[in-house]
Amino acid sequence: MVISEKLDRFFTEKMPEYPTKRSFLVPMLLYTQDELGCLTDEAIAYLAKKTELTELEVRNVISYYSMLRTKPMGKFHVQVCTNISCQLRGGDEIYEHCKHKLGIGHKQTTADGVFSLEEVECIGACSWAPAVQVNYDFHENLTPGKMDKVLEDYRNRK
């Protein structure tokens, strides 16, 4: 099995809620990625079989969604929003600070594989800007100093 039995069972139970087999594909891709770190060739083949699609059709869907990826990122994926509300409150500074602090750029991963960085579009934290998502966790009202603390906490968690 490419993914855990638990996740496969979750998919199998959820899929009949929809009238077509492919309908649950987008969430399945995201949950699979969460477990494996990225969408591997094996994972794509598994999901294609599960949804009765061709692998090409699955890849077509993957390429549309910005969160989906076929290459692994760091254990902690730091996503810095620089869209308008964050831009006005220092989102660009936070992004530059992270680049400098981690020594990596957009969609790059640190040599130890702990952190990766991405400049992202609006994450819905506009009133608490500037904001960052690390994996799925929101960190809001940031300053470069607070950002250091956030990164440090994750580094200690590795």
Next chain:
Amino acid sequence: MADLVQHPDEVRVISQRFGKGAAGIETYLALGGYQSLRKALGMKPDEIINEVKTSALRGRGGAGFPTGMKWSFVPKESAKPKYILVNGDESEPGTCKDRLILEHDPHAVIEGVLIAGLAVGARQGFIYVRGEYRYLVDILRKALDEARAKGFVGKKICGSDVDFEVYWHTGAGAYEVGEESALMESLEGKRGIPRIRPPFPAVVGLWGGPTVINNVETIAAIPHIIEMGGAKYASYGPPKNGGTRLFCLSGHVNKPGVYELPLGYPMKKLIYEVGGGIPGGKKLKAVVPGGSSTFLLTPDEADGINCDFDSFSARGEFLGSGGVVVLDEDTCMVNFALRIMKFYQHESCGWCIPCREGTDWLKKTLTRFHAGGGVDKDIDNILYLSQNMLGRTFCPLGDAAAIPTMSIVKKWRNEFEDHLHGKPCPYESRVWPEPALA
């Protein structure tokens, strides 16, 4: 997660349970939850629709389409199943209200879906939450399990003879999926490419069945409307602009946050009283009234306008999504236009040529222009390119990119002209290197 704020001018309808633990069903029930569903089960479908029409509720996603009218377009008889689809793909820059509703009051959304379904004859609902909001998906899944365990969702809801299923669904990062036809494509497991209309979703929607698509905030208002009556809800706002809405204040204000205010609330008071004014006592330069796809307002315009749909449409502009972004006097409007265009260029799916080519060309032009490489004819060319996207795409993403750009060039043309002389950007002390976007 996100901090809650308060202001005395607030009228708390949708947000009345925020911060009270109503994501748990026991608290939701103790605070009057699911009473509107019981009431709706005793009403005829037309009575529910008429109550919503009376409420003058208009789509809170940004388009402001009358909700009751939208529901009435669904055919009574249909060979295919009908669906209620809740749009929680909140991603319009400046907008962060659906997040609070799903975090603090997910049962109101579920109850709204059930009532909407009773009104149009649908017996299945889907709540689509953007992929980035995973913690909200988890909250929603728990709420749905609780609602099912208590008999509000599933077989014979509330002991009636109605079977009604409500399901959760999640995206994986795509602004365009917030557009209703792209949303349906995504829910069907495809790329979020928009569909051509007609037929409209109310007639041919999800898997070919008639589908009502409403924003999270719109659907969360439904139980309150059924409870208090449409007339009471309508009375909070000006005529044809019923009720309250969540305004997401962000940018250069002292007290950013999400505030629930009656429609028709003056923009000036929103910025200076509710928002506590601009930090450092600086002057106002511009306001984004409702997400990045709306026409920006100058200080004079913001001074005189009320935040309801008709006050904006009378000017040929839009109230939008409730995302109010405030810009102080030190903001460079060219850089702001560039950041907006980078976003739309990133999010364009490439299906329609005017949007695919237009956003890319505009991003390149604005990048060069802001960096000091602009020439005189660029300014009109930016307007020309924007004009040629407008109304020429399947979905409104092309319009969304064109509208703020045109308004910035028209209203702050002097700032573009200032960029033609001398140093790269005369407005900001530091020019950030061009961020690399995928």
